[in-house]
Amino acid sequence: MKITDLNRNGGIDANSLLLEWGPFRIVFDAGLSPRTAGKAGVPRYDLIGPEPVDLIILSHCHLDHLGSLPVLMREQPEPFVVMSAASMVIARRMLKNSYNVMVRQREEAGVTEYPLFSRREIDQIGRRVLPLLFDQPRVFTGRTGESLVVTLHPAGHIPGAASVTLQYRKEKLFLSGDILFAPQNILEGARLPRDPVETLVLETTRGLTARPVGQSRATEVERLLQQLDEVLAAGGSFIMPTFALGRMQEVLAILHEARRNNRLPKVPVFASGLGLDLVDYFDEIARKTGACRFRRRIVEDLGVVRLPDTLLRGRLPAGPAIYVLSSGMMVEQTPAYVMMPRILRDPKNFVAFIGYCDHATPGGRLLAADPGSLFRFDAIEKEARVEARVERFDLSSHAERDELLEFALSLRPRNVVLTHGEPEARAWFAAELAHRLPQARVIDPVPLRTHEL
Ligand SMILES: [Zn+2]
Ligand SMILES: [Zn+2]
Incomplete structure (x- = not known):
């Protein structure tokens, strides 16, 4: 061969x-x-x-x-x-x-x-x-x-x-x-x-x-939910850059379960376009082939809002919100990339990367950036000081x-x-x-x- x-x-x-x-x-x-x-x-x-x-x-x-x-x-x-x-x-x-x-x-x-x-x-x-x-x-x-x-x-x-x-x-x-x-x-x-x-x-x-001893996917989900609760209770917003295919629906399913168990405050949840469109396809896969168990009602129950263009370019809404936006590595021009400068400037906010992040991508560079340092977004000619907390959760x-x-x-x-x-x-x-x-x-x-x- x-x-x-x-x-x-x-x-x-x-x-x-x-x-x-x-x-x-x-x-x-x-x-x-x-x-x-x-x-x-x-x-x-x-x-x-x-x-x-x-x-x-x-x-x-x-x-x-x-x-x-x-x-x-x-x-x-x-x-x-x-x-x-x-x-x-x-x-x-x-x-x-x-x-x-x-x-x-x-x-x-x-x-x-x-x-x-x-x-x-x-x-x-x-x-x-x-x-x-x-x-x-x-x-x-x-x-x-x-x-x-x-x-x-x-x-x-x-x-x-x-x-x-x-x-x-x-x-x-x-x-x-x-x-x-x-x-x-x-x-x-x-x-x-x-x-x-x-x-x-x-x-x-x-x-x-290598996963640290004692850490598992379940303990990482738990840590994510606790962090989410703390940040929202303190009036901050929470942004998760995610891959549109697979990760985004998984995160929405995790949030849905947390909401059902009364562990997620009722704040707006925004998600970006492709990931939300794929929800219908996943629903079809679940119904026709049984190859997944994501259903459309997860999005309906959570009241997920498609990220409007006005929000992508304009002012953030007052009060806490959750943003689940592509892409997972915060690649240039994606919704996560375009929103990030405004999120980063507020120390109440939190940025959670949850999947694989190539070190050479903007997401990888942001994870490696020092708190308080100036981070450049060259593709949109912006920069922001890293005031929000930036962390990685291992839901790979x-x-x-x-x-x-x-x-x-x-x-x-x-x-x-x-x-x-x-x-x-x-x-x-x-x-x-x-x-x-x-x-x-x-x-x-x-x-x-x-x-x-
Ligand atoms: Zn893959
Ligand atoms: Zn691959």
Whole structure:
């Protein structure tokens, strides 16, 4: 088997792997970089070469896995795209939002290569998508008449997220995608097979993040709710930058539960557009596939208000409020970014980051900023002194590193390929696997280089 990481920037960026296995050529994921603008943020699909791809497989709908799918489909006009039935409900909505953001960035930041694809191309995706239910194997016959069996497994993480088993002849390859084993309010944890595999492709997001002893997701939720209560009681506002897909609905479900248990004061809750639109899609997924348990009434019961444009640009309302705004890493021009200068200036306010935050993004920089220092928002030409408290709560939607390690050991793989992690995070897995699984070969693929397994 040959494996080529098409993500030119390494780390967690525009995820995409080319797998060449027997007569099959498969592309796993088609991401878009969250930090590199223009065509440079697209995986190097030109390295696929002139021979066509047999199958495209998508793990889930976060843009670092989905964002360049229309580009790949344009360059590869033949192959089917396999994704979970739940992902199919969300994929076009996510791409349309990405399209709108690109159009705006073309106007505001002069990125002339944007948009990278057309609305028409998004609309046409459905024709080539093969939605699969979890745990139901599907046989594909290649051009040479040989078969490949594809099985999707529920990976936790976000609704629709899948891990994938590929079987060719007697050998198995397991692709983790993004995994969360712990259950969330809106979703069960991952349910994955433990059969031995030849090759495991493993996400490594949390390789550098060990949970402190005594801390769990539940204790972090508790700490968040206590902090929320204190801040609101003292008349401050509480802002949570969150990813629109998955995190935002999870946070709203946590707030809903707290409100039902009389633990959340009745203050206005504002949320930004895409995350609120996705509520309807999640409701559909819950009704049609059972792949999540988020229902629309959570938003109705909480009385969530769509963040109005006047608020995004104008004065904040008097009195305490809760803001659940994208994006999770406070990327430039997102609602969280645009609101933040006004939130930061008031020492009564509180900023809670709750998920993964790349250190190079504005969110990562704000988390590292000294209290009282001046923080610049270059993209909107503003600055603010960090008077509000800024803290991180660990409600990550990625599995603990020890859980992933145990999982890797249970599959007894001959090869482990590390993906979706910063270099230091991959290094932790490489060292642990060398120690705990000495007979396995561990590969941290060099971007754009073909590795023979
Ligand atoms: Zn993800
Ligand atoms: Zn990811």
